[in-house]
Amino acid sequence: MPYQASCPQCGSEIVFSLGASLLKICEHCGSAVARKGADLANYGKVADLVSTPSLLSLGLRGGYSGAPPFTLLGRLQLSFGSGTWDEWLLGFRDGNWAWLSESQGKFHYMGQAPLPPVPRFEEIRVGATVDLGAQGTFVVTESREGRFVSGAGELPFDVAPGSAMRYADLQGPGGQFATIDYGSGSAAEAVYIGREVTLDDLGIKGAKEEPAPLQAVKGEALGCPQCGGPLEIRAPDQTQRIACPYCGSLLDATKDLMVIEVMTSVEVQPLFPLGAKGRLMGVQWTFIGFMERSVTVDYVRYAWREYLLHDPRKGFRWLVESKGHWSFVEPIHAGDASASLSGASYGGESFKHFQSGFARVDSVLGEFYWAVARGDTTESRDYVAPPRMLSTEETESETTYSLATYLEPEQVWKAFNPKGKPPERIGIAPNQPWPHAAEMGPVWLTALGLAALVVLLFVAISVTGGKQVFSATFSIPNRVLPGSPEAAVFSEPFEIDRSGNIEVRLEAPVANSFVYVDGALINETTGDVDEFDAEVTYYHGVEDGESWSEGGTHARAYMSRVPAGRYVLRLAPQWEVGKPPISYALTLRSRVPRLHQALLAILLIFVWPLLLFWRKMRFESQRWSESDHPWMSGSSGDDE
Amino acid sequence: MRRAYLIYGFTVLGLWGAAALSGFELFAATRGKLPAEARTSPGGYRSYGYWRGGK
Numbered sequence: 090m091p092y093q094a095s096c097p098q099c100g101s102e103i104v105f106s107l108g109a110s111l112l113k114i115c116e117h118c119g120s121a122v123a124r125k126g127a128d129l130a131n132y133g134k135v136a137d138l139v140s141t142p143s144l145l146s147l148g149l150r151g152g153y154s155g156a157p158p159f160t161l162l163g164r165l166q167l168s169f170g171s172g173t174w175d176e177w178l179l180g181f182r183d184g185n186w187a188w189l190s191e192s193q194g195k196f197h198y199m200g201q202a203p204l205p206p207v208p209r210f211e212e213i214r215v216g217a218t219v220d221l222g223a224q225g226t227f228v229v230t231e232s233r234e235g236r237f238v239s240g241a242g243e244l245p246f247d248v249a250p251g252s253a254m255r256y257a258d259l260q261g262p263g264g265q266f267a268t269i270d271y272g273s274g275s276a277a278e279a280v281y282i283g284r285e286v287t288l289d290d291l292g293i294k295g296a297k298e299e300p301a302p303l304q305a306v307k308g309e310a311l312g313c314p315q316c317g318g319p320l321e322i323r324a325p326d327q328t329q330r331i332a333c334p335y336c337g338s339l340l341d342a343t344k345d346l347m348v349i350e351v352m353t354s355v356e357v358q359p360l361f362p363l364g365a366k367g368r369l370m371g372v373q374w375t376f377i378g379f380m381e382r383s384v385t386v387d388y389v390r391y392a393w394r395e396y397l398l399h400d401p402r403k404g405f406r407w408l409v410e411s412k413g414h415w416s417f418v419e420p421i422h423a424g425d426a427s428a429s430l431s432g433a434s435y436g437g438e439s440f441k442h443f444q445s446g447f448a449r450v451d452s453v454l455g456e457f458y459w460a461v462a463r464g465d466t467t468e469s470r471d472y473v474a475p476p477r478m479l480s481t482e483e484t485e486s487e488t489t490y491s492l493a494t495y496l497e498p499e500q501v502w503k504a505f506n507p508k509g510k511p512p513e514r515i516g517i518a519p520n521q522p523w524p525h526a527a528e529m530g531p532v533w534l535t536a537l538g539l540a541a542l543v544v545l546l547f548v549a550i551s552v553t554g555g556k557q558v559f560s561a562t563f564s565i566p567n568r569v570l571p572g573s574p575e576a577a578v579f580s581e582p583f584e585i586d587r588s589g590n591i592e593v594r595l596e597a598p599v600a601n602s603f604v605y606v607d608g609a610l611i612n613e614t615t616g617d618v619d620e621f622d623a624e625v626t627y628y629h630g631v632e633d634g635e636s637w638s639e640g641g642t643h644a645r646a647y648m649s650r651v652p653a654g655r656y657v658l659r660l661a662p663q664w665e666v667g668k669p670p671i672s673y674a675l676t677l678r679s680r681v682p683r684l685h686q687a688l689l690a691i692l693l694i695f696v697w698p699l700l701l702f703w704r705k706m707r708f709e710s711q712r713w714s715e716s717d718h719p720w721m722s723g724s725s726g727d728d729e
Numbered sequence: 730m731r732r733a734y735l736i737y738g739f740t741v742l743g744l745w746g747a748a749a750l751s752g753f754e755l756f757a758a759t760r761g762k763l764p765a766e767a768r769t770s771p772g773g774y775r776s777y778g779y780w781r782g783g784k
Contacts, residue, residue, distance in 0.1 A: 528730045535731065539738045543745060550749050589752025611763055618761035649754030680752030690745035697734050 096122055097131040107162055107180040110243035114163075121240070123247045135250040136239045139166055139173045143191055144288065144296045147242045151293035153198060153286070157182040161189075161293075163242035167235040167254060172329060172343075172460060178244060186245055188281055189291070190268075193327050193458055194404065196288065197266050199281035207280070210255045210271040215488040216481070219259060219269075224282050227259035227267050228423040231487045248272070260424035313338060315348050322456060323364060323377045324399045330461045332378075332453040334363055339453065339462065350463065356452045357381045359396060360410070360507055363455045367504035369417060369496075374398035374406065376505070378455035384446035384469070397457065405458060408501065409493060413511065414518035415501045416478065416493035423490045426479060433472040433479050435492065440472030440479045443519045444717045448482065471519060475712075478520035495520045517712040523705050532698045539694045547687040555592065559583045559677035563660065565670055571663040580658035580675075582613060588652045589680035595623040595673060596643040601630070602668035603640075606675070607661040612654045621646040625673070647683070 092105040099118035113122045114135055121132040145161060152158045163178030174192040181187070190197040205222040210232070213219070218226050234255045237248055248254070255271035261282075270279040288296050311320045318335030322328055322342070330349070331340045337352030359379040366375050378397035383390050393411035395418075400406075407418035426435040433440040450465040467482040476495035481488060495518060498511030561580060569575045585591070597604040603626040610619040623646040629638035658677075664670055710720045747753070 525730060528734075531731045532734050535734060535738060539742055542742060546742075546746060547749065550746075554750060555752070587752075590754045591752075609761075616763040618763050619758060620761065647754075648758055650757045680750070682749035683754070686745060686748055686755075690741055693741045694738055697737060 092124065094122075094124075094129055096120060097129050098122070098134075105243055106160075107178075107186055107243060107245070108184050109186055109245045110162070110178075110180075111247040112240075112244040114241050114243070121250050123249075125247070132249040138164070138239050138241060139168070141166070141173055141175055141191075143175050145175075145177055145189075145191065145293070146296075149293050149295050151179075151288075151291040153179075153291050157185075159187075161242075162186075163244045164240055165237065165244055166239040168238045169233045169235045173238060178242065180243075187283070188268075189286075196286050196291070197283055198286045198291065199266065199268060199283035202267075202280050202282045204277060204280045207269055207277045209275045209277075210257070211275055213257050213269070215486060216483050219257075221259070221261065221267055221280065221282065224265060224267070225262045225424075227261035227265070228427075228488075229257055230260050230423050230489070231258040232256075233486050246272075260422050262424050264422055265424055311346065313340065314346055315340075315351060320346075321364065323375055324401075324456060324458065327399075327458045328377075328456040329459055330453070330457045332455060332457075332461075334454055337452075337454070341460075342456065355454060357394070357454070359394065359454065360512070361505045365505050365507070367501075367506070369398075369408075369500070369504045370406075372400050372403050374400055376408075376455075378453070378457045380450055380454070380457075380461070381452040382448050382450050384448050386446060392451065397455065407491075408496075410501075410512075411518065412516055413498065413514035414521060415496040415498055415511075416518075416520060417496050418480075418491050418493040421479075421490045421492045423488065426490050428470065428472060428479070428481050428490075433481075435479050435490075438474050438477070440474045440477070442717070443471040443473045443478070443713075444715075445470045473519045475520045475526075476522040493520055495522060516715065517708060519712065519716065521712065523708050525701060525705070529698075529701060529705065532701060536694050536698045540691045543687055543690050543694070547682055547684070550682040555678040555681035556587075557676060558585050558591070558679050559656075559658070559675070562672050562674040563662070564672045565662065565664070569669075571666060571669070572661065576663075577659060577661040580660070582655050582657050583677075584655055585651060585653055585679055587680060588650070590683070591619075591648040591651045592678045592681040593621055593623055593646040593648070594643060594676040594678070595625055595646070596676075597625045597670045597673035599625055599627045599642060599664075599668075599670050601628050602665040602670065603627075604670050604673050605663040606673065607663070608646075608675075609659040610648060610651065610677075611657050611659060612652070613657060614654055617652075619648040619651055621648055647681075651679070 094103055096103050096115040096118060098115060098120035101115060101117040103113050103115055103122055105113055105124060111124050115122055119134045121135050123130040123132060147161050147164060149161045150158060159179040159181045161177050162180040165176040166173055167176065177189040177191065179187045179189055187198060187200040190199060202224065205220065207219055213229055213232050215229050215232055217229050219229060220226050234253050237250050237252050237254055240250065253273045255273060257269045259267040261267060264284050265282060266284055267280060267282045269277050272278045311322065313320055313333040313335060315338040316333060316336035318333055320331060320333065328342045331342050333340065334355065337355040338348055339350040341347040341349050361376065363376060366373060376396055377399045381392055381394050383392040393409060396408035398406045398408060409416045409418055421435060426433060431442050446469055447466050448469045450461060450463055453461055453463060467484050470481045472479045478493040480491050480493065502511050563578055595606055603624060605624040606622065608621045623644045625642055625644050626640035627642050628640060662673060713720050
């Protein structure tokens with residue numbers, strides 16, 4: 090039910106069209122008028138609206154996700170010192186309301202939700218998780234004290250312009266965002282939950298196609314107030330800081346290029362020029378900003394370079410180069426990732442902690458969408474699952490999550506086409522994939538298949554292969570001493586028709602005794618002698634009620650490379666004195682498969698995958714030598 | 730690389746298969762020589778007093 094009154098400042102009619110509205114900015118005099126029951130309070134004139142690149146204006150209408158149609162009834166401008174953003178009040182036809190947050194070209198639809206018990210403002214820490222009840226567990230990504238700098242239309246709270254407004258932003262599962270509103274105190278007053286939306290999602294008609302320019306139309310050249318060098322602003326609607334590419338001075342893009350830091354030279358130059366365009370991941374990016382950052386560990390500085398890429402529709406991404414290794418970095422929703430000291434997970438993938446440190450901004454060049462400054466330091470943690478690396482960066486008031494994907498240098502060179510060749514890669518990058526990673530699985534599978542084939546073929550050839558060339562059973566004469574000449578026998582001549590090895594199988598029905606045969610295979614034509622021996626030993630018994638046995642009733646011996654020909658056997662048996670066996674049998678087969686050869690073949694089959702595995706371990710050892718968790722101290726090298 | 734490994738693997742398999750079927754042994758045994766006279770003289774293995782046991 091609309092509430093009409095007269096402005097206590099100028100007397101003009103003011104209308105609170107939403108029942109929940111408590112503050113109205115008079116359209117005529119700009120005074121903030123608060124509704125206090127039946128009375129009105131005048132909080133004085135609010136400051137003019139800060140020029141922001143908003144596409145919206147009061148009075149626009151839309152509809153969202155089955156809710157009643159809404160109208161943009163109010164605009165709140167908040168500042169946290171180095172930036173200002175807009176919050177729009179959506180008033181629904183049924184009297185309900187929601188916020189539409191607009192920042193850096195992104196919109197978040199936020200509806201009020203039941204307030205669960207949450208930490209007080211002083212207790213809330215970025216990176217910590219907060220249970221928001223049925224909506225799930227959220228990660229605190231930002232905690233700040235902003236200031237109500239200006240507004241227009243009507244607002245659902247009774248706060249004087251200029252008041253401090255404390256809040257915490259959170260990200261939850263499934264792309265959800267949340268804001269805990271602390272007002273100007275310590276206790277939470279409200280929680281809003283929603284998600285990122287587009288103006289198309291909201292069905293808003295009549296929004297501007299392009300944001301109002303801040304200082305320059307896109308691509309317009311300006312001059313550096315410090316050195317006079319021409320500046321080209323490529324994302325004027327979102328740029329907050331510009332580092333002059335000629336003198337390096339840092340300028341405030343939101344305050345008419347006010348000089349923030351005077352420099353006289355540019356310390357580090359990118360490998361391709363600002364403004365270069367390149368297609369990566371299917372998007373045409375423009376390179377607009379460059380910075381060198383570093384961490385220092387044990388007095389050693391480790392530096393890397395970050396290339397800020399921009400696309401009007403996709404927003405911002407990074408190309409990061411370190412020691413000749415490149416990664417494409419994109420921001421990810423903190424609520425969909427989890428990170429601890431030992432590991433992290435995102436999108437069903439697990440990441441291992443690689444290293445932590447304090448990353449410092451050393452040099453900047455070009456334009457940036459946040460208030461960057463040399464010396465800015467964040468606490469960073471990197472987690473790897475090559476070719477990806479999940480990183481968190483945390484300050485006292487904000488945390489961000491990003492996902493890097495390793496790029497081959499040639500991909501970057503092909504995209505941006507700079508002069509010369511890419512810098513040579515040094516060492517192994519944290520997220521550099523092992524070059525043969527895709528081959529490991531198939532090679533091991535192939536090896537297992539080949540080994541299984543060897544086993545199958547060995548069994549098949551053992552059963553069906555080979556040729557029996559001799560078989561006979563010999564009796565032991567009575568009253569003959571073991572090993573005596575009288576015990577020796579000669580076989581009938583037999584033919585071996587093809588050269589190859591010979592398997593001798595000795596079988597004897599021994600029990601608690603042995604038979605040992607000293608044999609010779611004699612070629613009748615050449616007189617060549619191949620000697621062999623075989624022993625059958627079998628003992629058994631019962632001891633302490635337990636039966637036992639050892640040995641067996643047959644044994645094998647082999648002769649190698651026996652030529653084809655006519656042969657006889659000379660056999661000289663020995664046995665345990667007093668326990669002569671009744672007989673012993675001898676069978677000779679030619680061209681039989683050997684077990685040790687099959688095992689050797691299997692070993693050779695696995696040499697290749699084992700070598701691959703060894704190289705992978707060496708690669709990983711080198712990768713982790715640069716981490717907080719080296720496999721071994723002093724590991725180095727430049728494998729691969 | 731997988732193709733190269735397939736070639737290598739099947740080469741190993743083929744060489745082993747040929748060795749298994751042909752009775753190839755990597756190392757030759759030391760082979761003795763029986764003098765001709767020992768084979769032909771009385772008391773040599775051809776004229777040894779009795780053959781026994783062979784069936």
